[in-house]
Amino acid sequence: MVVPSYNPRSLVDTKGLTEKEWLEWRRKGIGGSDASIILGISPFATARDLYYDKLHIASYKDDTGNWVALQIGHLLEDLVAEIFHKKTGYPIYQDKRMFYHPLYPYMLANVDYFVTLPNGETAILEIKTTSYNGKDAWWINGEETVPVNYEAQGRHYMAVMNLNHVFYCCLYGNNEDTVIIRHVERDTAYEEELIALEGIFWNEHVLKRVPPPYTEDGSLVIQSVKRHSGMADPTAPAVELSLPLASCVVRFTELQAQKKQADAQSxxxxxxxxxxxxxxxxxxxxxxxxxxxxxxxxxxxxxxxxxxxxxxxxxxxxxxxxxxxxxxDYVTVLEKRRLYVKKSQKENAA
Structure with missing residues (x-):
């Protein structure tokens, strides 16, 4: 992929926007935090959840249950940025605008901070916060890394802004030495695939109002279905499954039998x-x-x-x-559903 020369376009000045107004502007395209969902590597949501959110049918963010962590992240953003500045010596600044890609206008970017590098280049700075235990996600087998959902976010921003570097500064403690700083350079092969998948999601699903298929981890899919289908209805009629799903049922029963044997050994x-x-x-x-x-x-x-x-x-x-x-006031009733597949015995011919 040859990166053309271009400058990002300004969509809206976000200074002074309310949270509701900001979210409405974000629904006009795909933001950085949406990238990992479209790639199928988000630990929080499926592409179907994002699709419903973009069409204003339902917001998956309402059910995350981690509003305190999100609020802490917002409140500490300026502090973490200042720590990055002191640690690296790089000047930082904010540009409170929402940008979009001139060639793919549905690709949006709302960057936390920008960094001026010693050679005069501009880089992106993403601010993150986590718990002490959560810091382990920034290493794999002792090697420094960036969590895959954050990496997708940074690469989305580099594509929109036409910049070659993104830094991450993640605070996991209560002093300036409990931060993780990572640097990722632009990868045009990754970017080409990202642009293609985001284009399919936006043009073939959102604009045509065709829900994307579920391809994610089973637990995420079950949470998503429960979120959008609502409470169970014992009086609802039985559903006749299609032939492809019938093959899923057969495979499920095979695995069920294998698990039963493994459980017995366990x-x-x-x-x-x-x-x-x-x-x-x-x-x-x-x-x-x-x-x-x-x-x-x-x-x-x-x-x-x-x-x-x-x-x-x-x-x-x-x-x-x-x-x-x-x-x-204090007792919450949670609904849980258990899937059980039983193979019916064929009746003997008369």
Whole structure:
């Protein structure tokens, strides 16, 4: 892919826009955080969710449940940018506009910060925050990396802005030394595929109002279907599955049988482990720690207690009966559905 010379176009000045107004402008195209969803590598949403969001049918962001983390990210954005500036010495600045690609106007970019490099080039700076445990996603087998969904976001921005570098600065603690800084250079092969897939999503699905197929991880698909289908209706008529889905059912039953065999073996192993655990626990008595040596190796065994609050089913029933107002305020009823496939036995011919 030969990158043509072009300058991004300005779509709207975002300074002073409300959150609702900003979201409405974003629905006019594909933003950086949408890129990983279209590529099928997002841990949060499917392309179908994004499709419904763009058409204003339903917003998948409403159900993320992580509004506190998102708010923290917004509040700390300027601070993390300042840490990046102090760590690298690179000047940073903001341009509060939403940009679009002149050749693919549905590709939008709302960049956190821009960086001026020593050679005069402009780069992109993406600000991220995470927890202490979440920082592990920035390494794979000890090698520095960028989480794939963030990488897709940065490469989308480089394509729109026609820039060759993106930096990431991720804060995971409460001081300037608990930051991760990464640098990614432009990859034209990745960019070509990204542009093609975003074009298909926008032109063949959003504009033609044709929902994209589910191709993502099963858990994400199930969450998406539940989000858009609503609560189960036991009175609804049975659905006749098409032939391709019937083959899925056959394969599901095959895997179900394999899993049953594996579970039986697993239970046998667990039973043996439990028997050995019983002998060890008997020897430990009240002690929480034990040690032993055998075959040239030393072992430390811990058997520590842990306690957590719990409410029994009987007490929950009493709470509902005696304090219904408190029950309604604090008890949430969640719906879960279990898929079970049973093969019917053919009737014997008369």
């Amino acid at each position: 239970k046998k192993i667990e039973g043996e482990m439990k028997r050995l655990q019983g002998r060890i626990v008997e020897a430990m008595g009240k002690s929480c720690t034990a040690v032993c040596s055998t075959g040239g190796s030393s072992y430390t065994i811990t058997y520590n207690p842990y306690r957590k609050p719990n409410i029994s089913k009987d007490n929950l029933i009493r709470l509902q009966a005696q304090h219904p107002d408190i029950y309604q």
